[in-house]
Amino acid sequence: MVNLSFSPEDAVLVLEDGQVYVGEPYGALGKTTGEIVFATGMTGYQETLTDPSYDRQIVVQTFPHIGDTGVNHEDPESKRIWVAGYVVREPSPVVSNWRADGSLDDDLKREGIVGISRIDTRKLVRHLRSAGVMRAGVFSGDELSDGKGGVKSVDELLDVVKATPQMQGLSLYDEVSTKEAYTVEPCGDFEGKKPLFTVAAIDLGIKGMTPHRMAERGCRVHVLPSTTTFEQIEALNPDGVFFSNGPGDPGEADAIVALLRQVLDAGHPFFGICFGNQILGRALGFGTYKLKFGHRGINQPVMDLTTGKVEVTAHNHGFAVDAPKGEPVAAPYENGKYGRVRVSHVDLNDDVVEGLQCLDIPAFSVQYHPEAAAGPHDAAYLFDRFVDLMKSSKEGK
Structure with a gap:
């Protein structure tokens, strides 16, 4: 010492x-x-x-x-x-x-x-x-x-x-979540117009810019507490469901994982970021682990494996999903109940999994913060992907 x-x-x-x-x-x-x-x-x-x-x-x-x-x-x-x-x-x-x-x-x-x-x-x-x-x-x-x-x-x-608790093993999303639901109406070019889509966004530590990015695309976003039930989500008749970023150990989020499985079982289009990515990983049957020092900042290089494009992204995470990179695999949960999934994004600094894409159900997620507040806007297309997913689902494609 x-x-x-x-x-x-x-x-x-x-x-x-x-x-x-x-x-x-x-x-x-x-x-x-x-x-x-x-x-x-x-x-x-x-x-x-x-x-x-x-x-x-x-x-x-x-x-x-x-x-x-x-x-x-x-x-x-x-x-x-x-x-x-x-x-x-x-x-x-x-x-x-x-x-x-x-x-x-x-x-x-x-x-x-x-x-x-x-x-x-x-x-x-x-x-x-x-x-x-x-x-x-x-x-x-x-x-x-x-x-x-x-x-x-x-x-x-x-x-x-x-005497301070270790971060590994801590469940913190209830601590930071909103206690009352609130709604973010369409804005920008869509202000005052009928919403194109209705999104149920579960607040696990949401940043204000995230529902704003969806509202900019014509979505009405209902931001809901972490204690929201599946029945309360269904009552909104959502076109899509979103799980936000948030603090703590995803291994201590069994209730949220169970909620997401109900969402997936119902066939709702799903988009998750950061903590939401880890929850999707767990719902699909993958594990999570703690990184040595994590990724935090607005200059992290990530490759979108679905397009080969490299984007500079904003990060804040100390845990990651343990999923195999390369060819699609059957999601481990209940012998492949959710079909095939692939790692869609990887961090170019250390090859950590930065995104998941389900191929047989309408669900995807990324480990970083595409709302880019603060940060570069390279990943803004992910909100467009979510809108396209909801549109396709609505049209029955």
């Missing part, structure tokens, strides 16, 4: 393997613990902070300068900041953007997000890439004080970190 001196005015980051980083407080003072992960995006920090998939995670920004453009009321992907803690190298001393309503530092303080700045984030990220993501804690203010004018020992702080 590294022995470092620090004062009550500092902020201290402690990893569960004993590494210690001393920096300055950023955001709120206090204590926070969670799984520490890193995001590689050069922009989009406001969307990252408000992505519910980061529930109970301390996020490290690999890009060194954060906060330049401040914060505004248009870019958040949900109604609150979800990250457990925030780690940056150089917070911007000024806000410089015509859309800004305030500073990131003030936003973090207002929402009680404990952070640390001015540490060597490059060293930290290189360590997480080799050792893997792990539990960590950020301590500052009174949580660093021993109450006697000094500071707590690293061993005391480490005990707090090690």
Whole structure:
């Protein structure tokens, strides 16, 4: 363990393997613990902070300068900041953007997000890439004080970190899901017009831009709580069903897997992203596993194996589907009940499965975030695929 001196005015980051980083407080003072992960995006920090998939995670920004453009009321992907803690190298001393309503530092303080700045984030990220993501804690203010004018020992702080639950084994989608259903009406060119399709979207940690992307294509989207029953989905008479992104271990989502199997059995066109991809994998009979350090950022190269096209995509996942790449295989669940399935997308950095396509039932999914908030729009065609799938199903093709 590294022995470092620090004062009550500092902020201290402690990893569960004993590494210690001393920096300055950023955001709120206090204590926070969670799984520490890193995001590689050069922009989009406001969307990252408000992505519910980061529930109970301390996020490290690999890009060194954060906060330049401040914060505004248009870019958040949900109604609150979800990250457990925030780690940056150089917070911007000024806000410089015509859309800004305030500073990131003030936003973090207002929402009680404990952070640390001015540490060597490059060293930290290189360590997480080799050792893997792990539990960590950020301590500052009174949580660093021993109450006697000094500071707590690293061993005391480490005990707090090690008491934090592991991400593997955690079920978190109910924690972040909406408690009340709401509807997103068609917008853009379709605003005020009769919806082309009705989508039942199960919120497992949905980002605001996702139903918006469907609404832009003429869909009326009913965003539903994670506790929604199949009968409640059926009552909407949907043309398609969507399962969103979300946090936690997909291996602890038996109830959602069972719900999706009811959806597939009924023949509804299905589209899932991120956590929804993992749920489709499980529903088809495949396993899931935890990645060493995951994919988080807006610059991940993925190949669409159905077209050979390479797209740059936005990611946020620490788990993946364990499915065979190559030729289509019979979905393992109940001796091939759901027919043939193939891996449709792979990550070009590490060959991780990034998408599934069912060939005998109307269902597909991807592991990344095609709503691209923040991020490139290379994957926007996936929403068009979903619309085409609903159209074909409606026409009986």
